Amino acid sequence: MSEKPKLHYSNTRGRMESIRWLLAAAGVEFEECFLETKDDLTKLQKDGSLLFQQVPMVEIDGMKMVQTRAILNYIAAKYNLYGKDLKERALIDMYVEGITDLNELIITRYFQPADKKEEHFATLLDKATNRYFPVYEKVLKDHGRDFLVGNKLSRADVQLLETILMAEECKPDILAKFPLLQSFKARTSNIVTIKKFLQPGSQRKPPLQEKDIPRLMKIFH
Amino acid sequence: MAGKPKLHYSNGRGRMESIRWLLAAAGVEFEEEFIETKEDLEKLQNDGVLLFQQVPMVEIDGMKMVQTRAILNYIAAKYNLYGKDLKERAWIDMYVEGTTDLMGMIMYLPFQPADTKEKNLALIIERATTRYFPVYEKALKDHGHDYLVGNKLSWADIHLLEAILMTEECKPDILSAFPLLQAFKGRISNIPTIKKFLQPGSQRKPPTDDKTVAIVRKIFNF
Numbered sequence: 385m386s387e388k389p390k391l392h393y394s395n396t397r398g399r400m401e402s403i404r405w406l407l408a409a410a411g412v413e414f415e416e417c418f419l420e421t422k423d424d425l426t427k428l429q430k431d432g433s434l435l436f437q438q439v440p441m442v443e444i445d446g447m448k449m450v451q452t453r454a455i456l457n458y459i460a461a462k463y464n465l466y467g468k469d470l471k472e473r474a475l476i477d478m479y480v481e482g483i484t485d486l487n488e489l490i491i492t493r494y495f496q497p498a499d500k501k502e503e504h505f506a507t508l509l510d511k512a513t514n515r516y517f518p519v520y521e522k523v524l525k526d527h528g529r530d531f532l533v534g535n536k537l538s539r540a541d542v543q544l545l546e547t548i549l550m551a552e553e554c555k556p557d558i559l560a561k562f563p564l565l566q567s568f569k570a571r572t573s574n575i576v577t578i579k580k581f582l583q584p585g586s587q588r589k590p591p592l593q594e595k596d597i598p599r600l601m602k603i604f605h
Numbered sequence: 606m607a608g609k610p611k612l613h614y615s616n617g618r619g620r621m622e623s624i625r626w627l628l629a630a631a632g633v634e635f636e637e638e639f640i641e642t643k644e645d646l647e648k649l650q651n652d653g654v655l656l657f658q659q660v661p662m663v664e665i666d667g668m669k670m671v672q673t674r675a676i677l678n679y680i681a682a683k684y685n686l687y688g689k690d691l692k693e694r695a696w697i698d699m700y701v702e703g704t705t706d707l708m709g710m711i712m713y714l715p716f717q718p719a720d721t722k723e724k725n726l727a728l729i730i731e732r733a734t735t736r737y738f739p740v741y742e743k744a745l746k747d748h749g750h751d752y753l754v755g756n757k758l759s760w761a762d763i764h765l766l767e768a769i770l771m772t773e774e775c776k777p778d779i780l781s782a783f784p785l786l787q788a789f790k791g792r793i794s795n796i797p798t799i800k801k802f803l804q805p806g807s808q809r810k811p812p813t814d815d816k817t818v819a820i821v822r823k824i825f826n827f
Binding site: 435436437445447449450451452453454457458461462470471473474477478480481482485515516519 | 656657658666668670671672673674675678679682683691692694695698699701702703706736737740
């Protein structure tokens with residue numbers, strides 16, 4: 385367990401960003417190897433480093449881990465961000481899967497065909513404000529605690545913050561009706577490791593720009 | 606932990622089938638309440654029992670669990686089908702995510718427009734035989750054991766068997782290049798709890814036909 389984890393992905397958020405967030409929140413330093421051309425991806429595939437020929441791939445603890453959820457589960461458990469027992473894990477998993485569904489709507493918005501973009505965006509905003517955020521607002525309201533599960537920071541809190549910030553990039557006042565999520569956002573952003581990750585110069589990636597999309601499509605399609 | 610788990614879903618495979626498989630393999634009896642109309646779904650939503658307004662939902666151990674993976678993770682861990690430590694769990698997770706991706710493709714096939722079906726079926730067969738099955742064949746070859754992880758039955762084995770049988774429904778000889786997977790299939794199918802689940806009259810659901818597609822479209826609005 386000597387070296388730092390090494391992340392293989394394009395120099396973008398995509399499916400690797402949640403992994404960067406979780407490692408950063410856990411205070412784990414990591415290295416990154418960016419795929420810049422299709423040849424970079426092909427090389428990894430030919431090396432036999434990618435179990436299912438896909439990235440994300442994270443070299444960690446002697447394994448070449450693939451599949452975003454598998455990687456996140458491992459990091460969360462290793463760094464005690466996965467609750468104290470089966471029942472807490474069940475709650476964390478439910479909350480995380482909801483966040484992941486919303487996250488998926490957000491990250492796929494760039495790749496919708498032109499005639500579907502507006503509808504997709506409207507669905508994203510509708511689901512965020514009517515399906516997902518009300519759940520987390522209610523959770524916080526019901527127990528009155530600072531963290532979603534078990535009165536302790538878990539991956540659910542980290543992933544919720546990540547998604548809140550991405551949703552705000554879509555619509556800055558998206559938390560207008562969610563006062564507890566607003567204070568959750570401020571509080572969780574102030575956790576030392578997370579605060580550091582939110583500062584310029586960290587390994588956090590910026591939002592995707594339209595001009596980057598053709599380059600990305602070339603690598604992955 | 607009184608009462609049997611109770612599954613809420615439509616009377617079809619969909620996202621609930623892997624949960625039925627896992628409970629059955631673990632020897633856990635369960636009840637099912639089928640959603641047959643849009644009103645059935647709306648009732649559940651209005652009752653506030655669906656955290657994100659969606660099914661699957663499983664009533665288990667005092668919880669109303671939603672989100673397929675959360676439910677599967679819980680059952681796997683509770684019934685010792687999730688490996689003995691973090692590293693084994695990592696491998697199980699990686700393998701399960703692969704079979705989830707493959708089965709996900711097959712699950713959507715009946716819902717796709719007729720003119721894309723052939724193309725999508727061809728892609729499923731290509732992915733099964735060049736991306737997914739080679740991985741599991743190699744895993745079995747490399748360690749020579751009966752099970753994928755830790756020389757012990759785990760969720761990964763159950764999920765792989767489910768995926769194999771589903772893929773064979775698309776192309777019966779799909780395992781022709783994978784002798785170890787053929788033996789694996791024979792072996793795992795013979796485990797008493799699984800053998801029972803594979804028999805007629807069990808709670809295993811048949812392949813999704815056009816009638817089910819119509820019902821599901823009406824209930825879930827797509």
